[in-house]
Amino acid sequence: MVFEIRSATPDDAAGIAGVWAAAMPQLVKTARGIEAELRNNQGRVVLIAVTGPEVVGYANVHLPDPDDQAPRVRIAVQVPPAVRRNGIGTALVERVIERAAAAGAARLLTVANDDSLDFATRHGFTIGRRMSHSQAELSTAPDPLPTPDGLQLVTYDAVSPERLHEAEVAVRDDDPSGLSGGGGYDEWFARAWNHPDLRRDLSFAVLDGEDVQSFVSTTVDPDRRVIWSNLTGTVPSARGRGLAKIVKSHALAAARDAGMVTALTGNDAANVPMLAVNRWLGYRESGGAWTAEKEL
Numbered sequence: 001m002v003f004e005i006r007s008a009t010p011d012d013a014a015g016i017a018g019v020w021a022a023a024m025p026q027l028v029k030t031a032r033g034i035e036a037e038l039r040n041n042q043g044r045v046v047l048i049a050v051t052g053p054e055v056v057g058y059a060n061v062h063l064p065d066p067d068d069q070a071p072r073v074r075i076a077v078q079v080p081p082a083v084r085r086n087g088i089g090t091a092l093v094e095r096v097i098e099r100a101a102a103a104g105a106a107r108l109l110t111v112a113n114d115d116s117l118d119f120a121t122r123h124g125f126t127i128g129r130r131m132s133h134s135q136a137e138l139s140t141a142p143d144p145l146p147t148p149d150g151l152q153l154v155t156y157d158a159v160s161p162e163r164l165h166e167a168e169v170a171v172r173d174d175d176p177s178g179l180s181g182g183g184g185y186d187e188w189f190a191r192a193w194n195h196p197d198l199r200r201d202l203s204f205a206v207l208d209g210e211d212v213q214s215f216v217s218t219t220v221d222p223d224r225r226v227i228w229s230n231l232t233g234t235v236p237s238a239r240g241r242g243l244a245k246i247v248k249s250h251a252l253a254a255a256r257d258a259g260m261v262t263a264l265t266g267n268d269a270a271n272v273p274m275l276a277v278n279r280w281l282g283y284r285e286s287g288g289a290w291t292a293e294k295e296l
Helices: 010-023 031-039 088-102 114-122 161-172 185-193 243-257 272-281
Strands: 004-007 044-051 054-062 072-078 107-113 126-137 152-155 204-208 211-221 226-234 262-268 284-295
Touching (some): 072 088, 088 107, 114 126, 114 284, 161 185, 211 243
Antiparallel strands (some): 004 044, 044 054, 107 284, 126 262, 126 284, 211 226
């Protein structure tokens, strides 16, 4: 197969969305959302492989802050199964490594699906933690749970983004995979809070006064009628009260009432409490992926 690699533009969004849908269908990656990411792209290099007008591969590098010492940086490389073994993935990995090394990265962190582990190890990546992918049919979602006295359940439409960001920061370090997003408030506000795929009316938080105690962010692919629980978390001081089960049960019920059909999520395979919550909500494991790292 003859292909070329070039920088992505917003006009490539639909093609990139097709790559993600084929390579990682367990995620929500819409053309609308990808276009917005490319138009507001900061701190990333985004590359695609194309053959004629068709996008046949995707890669990105999250560039480190120039002041970071020996940073670990996130990368992604995705090739649809139908066009693998044509050198596309290898070409993208090599280009990504060049860009990351030039930016001063000391290590790379990525995610490899179960069907991509051999590819990752051949290119020098060490396989790390397993993550489970699960899905639930919303027609069988349980009734939403009541909120404890003294607390308030609201959608993101009634949440202060500053307080939500504070709660996200409070739970990031609990992610042993290292995949939870970082960055300061301004970056998060542009990247996450204003992302077109985020449905604030289907995302919920439990508040104590104005402080966010627990939350779930829901992104949506309306064409597939699928939701993705992008991040669920409870701040350390509020754990042990079942708040994650409350916010997520309301999110799934609201998504069902909004006409969505399937709920998708992913978790570190060792996150026993969240896996138990998901089983109660009706999720069943549908596949897995692994973190993978490479020293530069």
